[in-house]
Amino acid sequence: MEQESSKLAPLEPISDNIDRDWLLQHLVTHANLAKDFHQPITLWMAGGMISGVLVSGQEYFDAYTEQFVSRFTPEAAEGTRKTLRDIGSRYYEEDESPDASNTIFIHLINAQFWTPSGSIPSSKGAGMVWRGRLSQVTGFSLGQLEKAE
Template structure:
């Protein structure tokens, strides 16, 4: 899909993705179209501040698969991660019926190198996944995250 085709795209009428902020949803859909896209963002979710780098769903689950490679349940987890990777990768395929509609139905934002700030605590996470409808606010740029 070309940038011009994307700009002409109208949201699917059955989309449940459109929480209060359609711009964040659009941003996530664009990132989901490529595993090479990664940029810093800060989210406010139920009073917590979460900073990190937005990545595609397939990149996120590939990272989880790699990070869990040493776990005792490697085969079971690998199967779970492979299913999720396939879902996001299929939507990236230009031959998919309508990749944008597929990505609208997913409804999650994925971060790498995430840092969660709650109260006076700061917790670093390799990966974080959250529902777009749960995000109260956001800003481009990250707070104290690895680059």
Template structure:
């Protein structure tokens, strides 16, 4: 081994210490695969004081997703209402509002991060409403109008606007 080359043990020790720190893990390893500009756009929508959305097209390994970027809060409100409606159709004699309320509450929670308020976890998921999923050749896989949630880490590129 050359004199300037670090030992294998020291590299493993360094990596073990790095991944043992949850904040370094999120920001240093997992966060490197996320487009910080897209993450900032998602943060803007999530933190807006009023409902704010805009058209966006996301490119993923699964295909192209196009729709309106919505906040985490709005996504879980809509998801809860949709989920509740399935129960209401099957069991109309019960009050299923608590289901919608429990999902709506998830929209106000942040992504998990270690205890302490010195860190703010950037968004890890993107939420679209009125979305369509297209394959690589442009054929429609899922029709327009779906509520979609995906990992920001899985997005390989994006453009503003909706593909019609």
């Protein structure tokens, strides 16, 4: 999918003294701004790796909400869905010039955990929605891991 480079946030120094990869932080800021951005990505963390598709915070909250209410009755689901969407929209409203230093979390869909011994099964084989702190990521690569057949 082709992205317009004019929508990228300017690369400005991050000065909040939190140790995180500035390149990954700007990629996540761009994902939050672009809204329809999807990038397969693998993250190295202290306990192993997590691999999935990087999405905007808004798309994450939509996926999280639907996963959360999937076991509710239709009546209960609707009220909870509205509450969770309201919470998510407070943080991921349209912003013409996002400040990358305010980007603290990374959001993945179709995420799977991987340890040195292999992947940890999750959601009966389907990927999960996942949110993590950028300051806890020790490395990343573009592309998503898949189980070997």
